[in-house]
Amino acid sequence: QKEVEQNSGPLSVPEGAIASLNCTYSDRVSQSFFWYRQYSGKSPELIMSIYSNGDKEDGRFTAQLNKASQYVSLLIRDSQPSDSATYLCAVIRHSPGGSYIPTFGRGTSLIVHP
Amino acid sequence: DGGITQSPKYLFRKEGQNVTLSCEQNLNHDAMYWYRQDPGQGLRLIYYSQIVNDFQKGDIAEGYSVSREKKESFPLTVTSAQKNPTAFYLCASSPPGPRTDTQYFGPGTRLTVL
Numbered sequence: 141q142k143e144v145e146q147n148s149g150p151l152s153v154p155e156g157a158i159a160s161l162n163c164t165y166s167d168r169v170s171q172s173f174f175w176y177r178q179y180s181g182k183s184p185e186l187i188m189s190i191y192s193n194g195d196k197e198d199g200r201f202t203a204q205l206n207k208a209s210q211y212v213s214l215l216i217r218d219s220q221p222s223d224s225a226t227y228l229c230a231v232i233r234h235s236p237g238g239s240y241i242p243t244f245g246r247g248t249s250l251i252v253h254p
Numbered sequence: 255d256g257g258i259t260q261s262p263k264y265l266f267r268k269e270g271q272n273v274t275l276s277c278e279q280n281l282n283h284d285a286m287y288w289y290r291q292d293p294g295q296g297l298r299l300i301y302y303s304q305i306v307n308d309f310q311k312g313d314i315a316e317g318y319s320v321s322r323e324k325k326e327s328f329p330l331t332v333t334s335a336q337k338n339p340t341a342f343y344l345c346a347s348s349p350p351g352p353r354t355d356t357q358y359f360g361p362g363t364r365l366t367v368l
Contacts, residue, residue, distance in 0.1 A: 148294070172355040183344055183359040184297070228296060232355045239304055240285065240348065240355040246296040 142167040144231050146245035153252055159216040161248050163229030166210065172232035172240070173205055173212045177225045178247065184228055187214070219252040226250070257281065258360035260345050265365045267332070267339070275330045275363045277345030285348040286328035287357060290314065290341045297344060303328055332365065340367045 143166040153159045161175075172191055176184035190196045190203040190212065202215040212231075216223055226247040233241045258279045267273045277286065285304050289297040299312030303322040317336025322328055328347075332339045342364050346357040 144296070146296075174356070176359075183362045186356065186358065189353075189356060230297075230357070234355070239302070239310065241302075242287070242299060242357065244289075244297040246294065 144245035149249040174230040176228040260360040283347035
């Protein structure tokens with residue numbers, strides 16, 4: 141069973157702080173990694189993807205990937221109350237037949253308080 | 255407008271009834287996916303389809319069925335064999351080309367069994 145683990149939280153940070161969200165995965169052949177944001181009662185929205193070891197920045201968001209440690213993280217700088225949501229980590233395995241097999245973590249609830 | 259639509263938004267079903275959830279996209283996406291989300295849980299893959307007339311079981315396919323007769327449509331039937339169908343159902347699709355592993359979600363259907 142391929143697993144993606146996230147701390148369910150809630151993670152509470154003050155407005156303006158850096159929020160750090162973490163995700164570990166068990167399948168070493170995973171090749172694509174995604175972060176989604178999901179507001180309560182809504183569907184997930186794509187934040188960003190990362191494919192190579194290291195950091196990838198997009199605005200206030202930075203994704204970090206370490207394949208050797210099977211670890212991917214998301215940093216949110218200058219956190220805003222509107223960032224309060226559940227953040228889902230998704231890991232994609234590319235099968236030999238050409239399919240992309242996704243596995244999602246349970247998500248981390250983030251609360252940004254004024 | 256291009257996008258992924260799911261209907262209905264809310265659905266109520268009596269025990270023992272089959273029900274079909276609609277998912278349509280006009281984005282020219284090849285791959286489509288169905289997920290189930292329970293409170294406090296991540297997304298669990300029910301079925302996915304990479305091309306028309308072909309689909310694969312995900313992690314929790316029992317009690318569900320799908321069809322993919324058109325590229326734009328991927329309906330999900332929740333059968334009476336599904337013992338605990340009350341959940342939030344999400345459809346997703348992926349574009350062709352280099353980002354075919356990236357999933358975009360519809361707004362979801364919330365199914366309640368009475």
